[in-house]
Amino acid sequence: MTETAKHRYSLAAMLFHWVIAVAVIWNWRLAENAEHAATRSEAIAIFADHKALGITILVLTLGRIAWRLTHKIPPLPANYKTWERVLARTTHLVFYILLIGLPIGGWLANSLAGRSIDMFGLFTMPPLPVGENSALAETIFGIHGTGGEIMVYLVALHILGALKHTFFDRDGGIFRMLPFGKVGGAPARTIEP
Template sequence: MDTTTSGRRYSVGAMIFHWVIAVAVIVNWRIVEAAEHLGDAEKAPLMANHKALGITILLLTIGRLLWRWTHPVPPLPSNLANWERVLARTVHVIFYVLLIGLPIGGWLAGSFFGMGVDVFGIFSLPALPVGENPDAGKAIIGFHKTGGEVFIYLIALHILGALKHTFFDKNGGVFRMLPFGKVPG
């Protein structure tokens, strides 16, 4: 398969970053949902995994941005309405803001409780030098949770848009981000 964007399809690298990050985000959401109603003893290991996966998502997102800056993306399908173009670009920008902001916000919130992040025993990030302030930590956790909820709704919108473009508009939609399927030229 062509690893460039000479066609209407994203590059192989972009596809790998997209799908690995997508799966990681969904797994991380499910981890925190599973932990929500547990006691502290049962919740702690799940939240440690949530934090570690969040930092992994941050690192993957930085890699994806570097990839994107060095590998141009294919143009949007020509049959999109202007509002669809604006919505697509806006949602993608918000995705990147959340993919970077949520992990950093979670790390900052933990730092206000004096906690760093152990990333699956591979390396540890120390608490940021903000000093302990549990009230600030709780406030940031509230923003973090709201941002995560917004992210889930935007993911649903993104999936619905990809399906609409694939099956109704027949302009390639989801197949632009897969190594198979028909993407009209």
């Protein structure tokens, strides 16, 4: 196994990563577009796609977690400082919490509002058996929106970190999650606190 291959994620992990990343950004844009829709019916139609894509993200995330639990992940580069290691692990943990919590929260809020989720016209996700409570639904929708904002900032932080490691530290950061490019290009440095 080459040095680059030892520090690169598997093709399946890459596929999960990039499909989920695109879906999350697309879903954020759907929510933004729905909030600024010209009519209520247009907003409802856009939110229908947002909800279906959210459930799709949940399923993909559960698949990614199953893959990660059954396959070894590459180690972080040796040149990462302690704070970078802690930030990387914390960011990934918060990502997983949001990737699971946001769709479940959205589904729960819709269920409390008495709504099912149409999965792109293919089938319908019924409401969870929680009864109706419109006040609680609105509270959870508010928390869901705040979680979505946190996700956007986390995505930006993740992108900045990947760019820093790729272009400033030159350790091939972004290429760990791509099937091309050199990984581990920077010489190992002493890990500092």
